[in-house]
Every structure is written in structure tokens, then in C-alpha cells.
Amino acid sequence: MKSAVIVFPGSNCDRDAKVALEDVTGGEVVMQWHGDADMPDVDLIVVPGGFSYGDYLRCGAIAGNSPVMREVKKRADAGTPVIGICNGFQVLTEVGLLPGILMRNANLKFVCKDVHLSVETESSVFTGKYKKGQVIRIPVAHHDGNYFADENTMKALNDDDRIAFRYVSADGKRGNGANPNGSMDDIAGILNEKRNVLGMMPHPERLVDSALGGTDGRPMFEGLLAAVS
Amino acid sequence: MSEITPEVVAEHGISEDEYAKILEILDGRAPNLTELGIFSVMWSEHCSYKSSKKWLKTLPTEGPQVICGPGENAGIVDIGDGQAAIFKMESHNHPSYIEPYQGAATGVGGILRDVFTMGARPVCNLNALRFGSPDHPKTKHLVSGVVAGIGGYGNCVGVPTVGGECEFHPSYNGNILVNAMTVGIADQDKIFYSAAAGVGNPVVYVGSKTGRDGIHGATMASAEFSEDSEEKRPTVQVGDPFTEKLLIEACLELMATDMIVAIQDMGAAGLTSSSFEMASKGGMGVELDLDHVPQREENMTAYEMMLSESQERMLMVLKPGREEEARKIFEKWELDFAVVGHLTDTGHMVLKHKGETVADLPIDPLALASPEYDRPWERTPAPAPLDANDVPAPNDPMAALETLIGTPALASKRWIWEQYDHMVMGDTLGIGRPGGADSALVRIHGTKKGLAATSDCTPRYCKANPVEGGRQVVAEAWRNITATGAKPLAITDNMNFGNPEKPEIMGQFVGCIEGMREACTALDFPVVSGNVSLYNETNGQAILPTPTIGAVGLLDDYAKAVGIGFRGEGDAIILIGETAGHLGQSLYLRELHGREDGPPPPVDLALERKNGDLVRELILSGLANACHDLADGGLLVAVAEMAMGGGIGAEIDVPSGPVPAHAWLFGEDQARYLIATNDPDAVMAKALEADVSAARVGTTGGETLTLSSGEITAISALRQKNEDWMPNFMGAA
Numbered sequence: 001m002k003s004a005v006i007v008f009p010g011s012n013c014d015r016d017a018k019v020a021l022e023d024v025t026g027g028e029v030v031m032q033w034h035g036d037a038d039m040p041d042v043d044l045i046v047v048p049g050g051f052s053y054g055d056y057l058r059c060g061a062i063a064g065n066s067p068v069m070r071e072v073k074k075r076a077d078a079g080t081p082v083i084g085i086c087n088g089f090q091v092l093t094e095v096g097l098l099p100g101i102l103m104r105n106a107n108l109k110f111v112c113k114d115v116h117l118s119v120e121t122e123s124s125v126f127t128g129k130y131k132k133g134q135v136i137r138i139p140v141a142h143h144d145g146n147y148f149a150d151e152n153t154m155k156a157l158n159d160d161d162r163i164a165f166r167y168v169s170a171d172g173k174r175g176n177g178a179n180p181n182g183s184m185d186d187i188a189g190i191l192n193e194k195r196n197v198l199g200m201m202p203h204p205e206r207l208v209d210s211a212l213g214g215t216d217g218r219p220m221f222e223g224l225l226a227a228v229s
Numbered sequence: 230m231s232e233i234t235p236e237v238v239a240e241h242g243i244s245e246d247e248y249a250k251i252l253e254i255l256d257g258r259a260p261n262l263t264e265l266g267i268f269s270v271m272w273s274e275h276c277s278y279k280s281s282k283k284w285l286k287t288l289p290t291e292g293p294q295v296i297c298g299p300g301e302n303a304g305i306v307d308i309g310d311g312q313a314a315i316f317k318m319e320s321h322n323h324p325s326y327i328e329p330y331q332g333a334a335t336g337v338g339g340i341l342r343d344v345f346t347m348g349a350r351p352v353c354n355l356n357a358l359r360f361g362s363p364d365h366p367k368t369k370h371l372v373s374g375v376v377a378g379i380g381g382y383g384n385c386v387g388v389p390t391v392g393g394e395c396e397f398h399p400s401y402n403g404n405i406l407v408n409a410m411t412v413g414i415a416d417q418d419k420i421f422y423s424a425a426a427g428v429g430n431p432v433v434y435v436g437s438k439t440g441r442d443g444i445h446g447a448t449m450a451s452a453e454f455s456e457d458s459e460e461k462r463p464t465v466q467v468g469d470p471f472t473e474k475l476l477i478e479a480c481l482e483l484m485a486t487d488m489i490v491a492i493q494d495m496g497a498a499g500l501t502s503s504s505f506e507m508a509s510k511g512g513m514g515v516e517l518d519l520d521h522v523p524q525r526e527e528n529m530t531a532y533e534m535m536l537s538e539s540q541e542r543m544l545m546v547l548k549p550g551r552e553e554e555a556r557k558i559f560e561k562w563e564l565d566f567a568v569v570g571h572l573t574d575t576g577h578m579v580l581k582h583k584g585e586t587v588a589d590l591p592i593d594p595l596a597l598a599s600p601e602y603d604r605p606w607e608r609t610p611a612p613a614p615l616d617a618n619d620v621p622a623p624n625d626p627m628a629a630l631e632t633l634i635g636t637p638a639l640a641s642k643r644w645i646w647e648q649y650d651h652m653v654m655g656d657t658l659g660i661g662r663p664g665g666a667d668s669a670l671v672r673i674h675g676t677k678k679g680l681a682a683t684s685d686c687t688p689r690y691c692k693a694n695p696v697e698g699g700r701q702v703v704a705e706a707w708r709n710i711t712a713t714g715a716k717p718l719a720i721t722d723n724m725n726f727g728n729p730e731k732p733e734i735m736g737q738f739v740g741c742i743e744g745m746r747e748a749c750t751a752l753d754f755p756v757v758s759g760n761v762s763l764y765n766e767t768n769g770q771a772i773l774p775t776p777t778i779g780a781v782g783l784l785d786d787y788a789k790a791v792g793i794g795f796r797g798e799g800d801a802i803i804l805i806g807e808t809a810g811h812l813g814q815s816l817y818l819r820e821l822h823g824r825e826d827g828p829p830p831p832v833d834l835a836l837e838r839k840n841g842d843l844v845r846e847l848i849l850s851g852l853a854n855a856c857h858d859l860a861d862g863g864l865l866v867a868v869a870e871m872a873m874g875g876g877i878g879a880e881i882d883v884p885s886g887p888v889p890a891h892a893w894l895f896g897e898d899q900a901r902y903l904i905a906t907n908d909p910d911a912v913m914a915k916a917l918e919a920d921v922s923a924a925r926v927g928t929t930g931g932e933t934l935t936l937s938s939g940e941i942t943a944i945s946a947l948r949q950k951n952e953d954w955m956p957n958f959m960g961a962a
Contacts, residue, residue, distance in 0.1 A: 009563065010471050012387025016655035049653075051385040054471025110380050112650045141384070141650040206652050211672070211787065213659025 064094030106182025304757020329374025349413025403767025443538025615827030699744020727771025794874025810892025
């Protein structure tokens, strides 16, 4: 399995994604510079976390207009799996690969902590190794993770089983402060219509190693490995 | 150019004696305004250490692990396998009080640059914060701004903020402390220094453009505060962490080549200080053409460019003919790159602007002949002894515990550290996250090794007895490292004090240094870098003497490290060290009885060494499942923290003996640790062998904390008290 991690000026989880992918998939990981639209054929594209272009103007806005994202969009349309994590999720909404927007956290503060997610669907290459309803623990670290979409979009996401993860408490319940950012419908991650693009605020790449506090992020990359091989 | 009147000289913080010296250096010629400005910043307390130098020189700075001690941008220690840890702590106190967000943010930016200037990739940040009383009207605003500023900068740069401390005391009401520390890792054969070399070699400016921000920041950091200090807001710099991130990547990319001769970040006193230091260390002259300095604003004067403290800038000397290769790297990262001058053999700094020579100063006399004072000092009188029997016992020790762990001093600082990305870079150990262990723990990327990093200080001890307090701050940092299983390597000291022109303040400084010197020597824990921040006074009121210690230790195998949380039911809890029940200057005395009297606990450095070495051995041999050093609040607070950390309770046997129960539970005797173990016999045998005092004081288990005297409290209740204070205090801030 060969993966590409997009590197924008200001990306800072690019190395973390590379390390996690190498660890779980054992395959080659290409670091794809933002200005370079010439990307090799890969089985997976990761748009990593960080502060692309300083997140000046609006999170992900400038990165969304970079040459490499035009290529990412083309690949996604052709069926290549794409994950946008944190800032990467913001970028994917900016380029229109995913609907909705990510607003400033409801309490206006940056938040970094482990949160619990319920896996809302098994039917994608990203979530196939989890069980629907399973509660996993994954860290978040963001200032703008407050997902918002209009009524029609929300209906489509729900009707088409495109909500991948929701924030819940450790015992799987919604509400009671389980949502760290005020996102609509407790959304933590969503899929596109073709189910080959995932955007999520939590960082699965940060928990693939028990020394770092857990391995609940591992099944995502294991699922991708199984799906492409 | 304006005339140099005595008023202009005074406005630059230069004394009459110092001005006479300037005339001497210039062979009787009066300096012009640009030159005077340069003298002013170079001889400011901040840059010259003129009050502190005499005493700093007495600290031990050497050891087999030390690669580079104080004098460079940061200190360097050997961590084996051809690698080095590079670290330093620095204050940004005055700017953070005036403009908390930008002051704190640029403090982080500055310390990061000090570390990556030397070739290291920064791997973690820490910060030690001290605010005024929680009920002071400015405190909330300052906490909110400082924390957001540290997070805003560190999170964006992508370096995890993994640890630190936060305290509140009325002495900081008008003068908060923001001390930031960065630890980086470099290959030993890729370390860069600041000494310039090679006549004719190009001097290159990279990074952000120069603006008018921060002019005279170093001078501001060298004077007392007053009511109108906020008028100094324009001297606070503005940070751009995105540019810093690019600068880190671009510099590290350049450093992987062999193009750099010398490199220095532009920190306090900006272009002046960086060019002077590089030339002075290399025994060179330098000529700069200020027309080539990238400028953000129009019509900047030479004076403004030389004194600007615009952020995210570096100065370097390259090998000749390599400019275009280097330029390509910076263009890739979309950063400014400009050849602004070259090295000469004249020993002078010559500045040209618009075709004219605007300054011509001899470097060595200016840099090396900066003033050094032997300020008069008075030894702090010893406080009257305090007998534990004269301190009232609580009706219910558990109620006292609940009060204590909900005080600003001991309450959880989760509200702060959850605003910091403490996991980015993917090497923060699960148990080494904030609050998880006595030190923050990060892996050394791609290896089995780990670094332990901590910052600590107990200012109330230093105030009561500076010498004892000085010993204690070093011993405490050493214990924090030891209690994780790591081997303590070295420290950085950030000396925050009041006005050194007052003999009693200078006495605090001298006393603390004396204690630190003894402890550093006894514990083989040398000082490799540091920073001095004096004049921390507002309207004549000094802060508590606060020599913050940042320390770094090494784990050969990070899998062996332990945290503070209990890990299993039925473990024996063993107290290492002796308990005399010392309540002088304790939190129990201050928080429950409103008293700040008595002497601080005495520090026996030989005992510290012996006890700590045993504890480390116990951890590394796998006998300890958890370990916590005993500090603020004493034994019962430590047990509570271990219980809350692991979600497992404990029963504690309070001994009947000469030490009153409340002094045993809340006394702050030094050189002590608690260990949880499932093999108490082996631990006791090892303690006996090492001639270390050890006693079983309890057993883990259940969901409550219970004393043998019958009192009981639920961990959930303790947790609530501990977690609630800070969010409640900050409210919607």
C-alpha cells in the first residue's frame, strides 16, 4: 500500500501521519509538497492536521486553492480514498469534497484532549474494521471544529449513512459535555456521497501506539490496508 | 540627527558613569543617537547581566554530560548515540503583563528560536506561570490572555506544550511571570554556534521583515514598572507563529547542508545584539548596509532598524559563494532572504544607511566592557522556628485535604493545558502527558529513549530563606525527573527577582544562587543555560524571589518510565525518606491558617541524592508501579494525586509517634517519595541495603481514600474539588 501525505506550509501533523501509516501499513509514504501537482499513483491520500498557511483568512481557505488540491480533487473523484484530519477536514470542506463548514469552537478556546467517538457506520473503507456503535477514544486538538451544515445537507448526511463518527461519553451516550466543540448533531467526522472521502476533527494517527496512550486509531489504517490489498 | 543631551541619555537608561565610559570607548567623541541606542540595549540589564554576572559565574556549569554550557543561545547536553538535547528557559514577564496574548506568544517564539538556532528540532515546550491573587481584578484577564497566547503560538508551530506550572500569589499582582522553556534534539555533529569567522563572508538576514515593533523591549525589561507602564504597549512585539514554523523548517533544511558558518536569532535588541554577539565571539568586525534589511514599514531610520524587536528573524554568516543555494531554500519556504553585509577585520561595527555611515563602534570594548556591578546586598534574616505542635490540627484531615486540593495552588490546571496541543509530533508518552507523571515525558523520535522535562520553583521557600529555597528548587526539579525513572542531566535557570539596586533584593538573589550552587554540585546537576529577569517590581513592591528551574533527564528505555497514578489494587504504598513533620512555609499553614511564616523545610542534599538514586533504581528494576515525589501539601496531597491519577483509592496508616498526625499528613519535609509496588519485600530490602529510610504507609484499592484514624473521602469528591476551581474561577473567560 502506497500513501501520500500532503504538506502545506504550516502543516504540522504531516510527520505524525507518515509515522502512523508506515507503522500500520508497512508501505511507502510520499510527502507531497503543496506546490507540486505532479503526484505519483497512490492508494490513499492524507490531508494532515496543522495550520496550513497559518490558517490566516479562514482555516483551510488558502490551502484549498493550492495546486495540489486540484489534483487531490481529481483523484478523489476518480475513487482514491482521501482522509482529511483536523485542518485537513477544514481544507476538504473548502475545496468542496465534503459539505458544510467548521466554525470556531463553541467556547472559543483551543481544545486538546482525548474524546470518545461512536462509530456510526461500518460501511466505508475507513471504518470497516470498527463495529457500528463501538466507542473509541481518540484525541482532538483544534480551535475550529464546530461542524455546521444547512438543513438539507444534514438530512442527506443522516439519510445516506454518511456520518462516520459522533462525539459521545465513555459509555457511548450523547450530550452531557461529550461534544468538545459544539458541532451540529455531535458530528466528529463525515463521508462524501461516494464514501471514499472522510473528514474528521479527531486525530486517529495520534493513537496507533500503546506507548502514546492507546491504539484506537489503528483499525482505521488496518481497514484501508485490507481494502486496497 | 538629534542632539545627545543628558535627558536623552537618561531616557535610554544609561547612567552618568556609563555615559562617561561610552565617551572613553569612543575616544572622547559623543555618540550619535543610533550609537547611543545600541549602547543602551547592549548594556541593558537584560542583555548585559550587569547586576547578576558576578554571582551567575559561581554556578557549576560543567560535567561529563555537558557539551555546551551558558553563553550560547541555549545549553547542550549529551544524550548518547551521537545526539544532544538543547534547552533553555527564558522570561517574557513585562511584555506579558502589558499585552498578555502577544507577550506570552512571542516569549514562546523567542525561546523556540534560541533552540533551533543551534541546529535542534524543538520537541517540547514547557511554561512556568505566576499570576497575582485570583481576586485581583486583572488576574483573570491576564491568565486568559497568557494561556491563549502560549497555545496560539505553540499549537500553530506544531511543538507540543507538555508541562509546566501555574501559581497565584498577591506579590505578582502588578508583575506576572511568564517563563517559557523549549527542549530540542540535534545530532552532535550538526550543532551550530554563533561565533562569526572569515573576513568577507556574507552576513545574511532571513525570516520576517523588520518593523517598528518592540523598539526598546530589552530596556523595558530592565526597569521597574509603574502605573503608566501600559503606555509601553507599543514596545510589545507581535508574533507570527506561521512564519516561525516556516523558519524552523527552512533553517533545519539549510543546516543539513554545510553552508552555515555561524547563526544567531534576533531576540532582545534584535539586529544590534545578534550582529554584535556574532562578531564579538568571533573576534571579527562587521559592516552592514541597512538599505538591504527587509523592511515592513517605510522610512525606517537606522536607529529603528537596529533596535526593532520584530519577531521571527535570524542572522547568519554563510560560506562565500553559497548565497544563491541558500536563497533557494528560503524562497521555497516563502521567507525573506537578504545579504545585508559582510565580515571585516576592523573589529568595528560599521552601519551604512542611504550611502552614509550612520554608526561606527568598536565591538569588543562595547560588548565585553559592558558594566559589571557588585551590588550591595543584605542576607535575608532567618525566620523564627515554628513547632508543628503550635500549628492547629484540623478537625477532619480529609476536609482539610479537600480544601487544600481545591486551592489555586493545588487545583488541577487542566483548564490551561487542554488549550495546549500537548501531543503533536506524536512522541508524547501516554503517561507523560500533563499531570500524568512528575515530569513530562517525550520519546526521542525513532528510538527507545525518552526525555523527561520539568519546571519547578517554590518562591515562598525562597522568600523565607533564599539559601534553603535555592537548594530546594534544584532538588525539587531533580526529584521530578527522578520520580519518572529518568536520569537527571542538567538545568536551565530563569532567575526572576525584584530591583537589584535594593540590598535586600540583591540578598535574595545572592542567597538563592548560593543554595542552587550547593544543590547543583551535590546532585551533579549543572546549569547549562539561563536567563535573568530583574526589576520585577511595581510601585516598589517586589515579587517573591522566583528562581524557576527547568530540568531535563534521560530515559534509556521509555517503556520503563512510571507516572504518578496508582495502577492496580492491593499495591503497597511505601514512603521513601524521613518525615519530621515540617509545617513552616507549608501550604497547610498558608491555605488553612492564612499564615506565611516559619522557615522552609531544610534540604539535606546527601539525603536527596541517596533517596533519589534508590527510587530511580526501584523504578528501572520494575519494582515501582507508580511514583510521586512529595512536595506542596505533603504526603496526603501526594496520595490524593496518585489516587485521582489512577482512579484507584487507598488506605493510609497514620503512625502514632513523636510527629503529630497533621504534621505527618501535611508536612513538607524534603527528599521524600511515595512508591506503589506489588513487591514490598523487595523494595524494603533494597532500601535497607541502600541505607534509606522506607516505611509501608498504606495499600491501594477501592474508590475511596481512608485513614486508619477513620476519616474517609471518595476519589470522585476529591476529583471534583480538584477539577472545579480553575473552570469556576475563569468562568466564561
